[in-house]
Amino acid sequence: MTILYFGQIQSITSLAKEELNGATNLKELKELLIKKYPTLSDANFVFSVNQKIVEACELKENDEVALLPPFSGG
């Protein structure tokens, strides 16, 4: 599946997007991501799966998952 990284999350992953498989649900994906990028465990973000913000869901190979952090600048 495609993972999109926004804002401060990009400075942790050094990538805007990547293909990542092996997770069947959001909880597994989060574990997988934290294993790959340990500092993500302290980061503040919400998941958006196929352009909808969700806390938990099953995942399929062609899903698109975005990690959205809140911004504060103005």
Next chain:
Amino acid sequence: MDAAFFNRYQRQLQLQSVGLEGQQKLNAAKVLLVGMGGLGCPAAQYLAGAGVGKIGLVDGDTIELHNLHRQVLYSTSEVGESKVAVAKAKLEAMNPIISIETFDEFITPQNVIKIAETYDIILDGSDRFATRYLLDAYCTLKNKIYVYGSVFEFEGQVALFNYSKNQISYNSIFPNPPKQSDVPTCSENGILGFLPSIIGSMQALEAVKHICNLKPTTEFELIHYNGLTQEIYKTSATPSIDFSAPKSEQDILSFDYDVFCS
């Protein structure tokens, strides 16, 4: 409404979807802008230009030289002067037939209820999470529209909260407040002037679309804009019960938003 009124708003009256009916809605609208920085300046200019009947400006800051590259209402000779006083003078010079109220102070749980009382729409041009959660809580309690906008380097976010029947609050999307120290602000990470100008204009556009019933959807949308790639990512959400929403003015007064975001 005289000839000058029709002349002033002619180009937007010509838009069939706006017309005289939309213009009258704009003239009856009351929008409070909290923060007259990079987001608030362009938002205020376009809302004043569009003829929003009553505009409130809240900011306790004075103009600094390093504001000028993005806070385009202010001039070099005005460094040191009150942002809201200068903004009011400039906006009134541009459109003298609207009403502009100023509050030369920062918004707090103690003053928000009085300052925002007569306004229907609150546009957030602040740069602090504590202010964002406070405005969101106030709008949830009073059933007002909260126009959220924020920037980070080359990216920005815009959303209309408490819009229509969706009743989605900022707090229900981001229930865990980040520590202010974990998310850099413009003063820490730097910013090009264009980004807050684009996002502030988008906030003003969302407010005007709401006022004139021009929004194509009643669904909640969080818009994420990337100025480097010129890409927009939109995401929706399902309304969920926000258990932490304030139930009374006392709930707002007794909550420490600074501690919540630290």
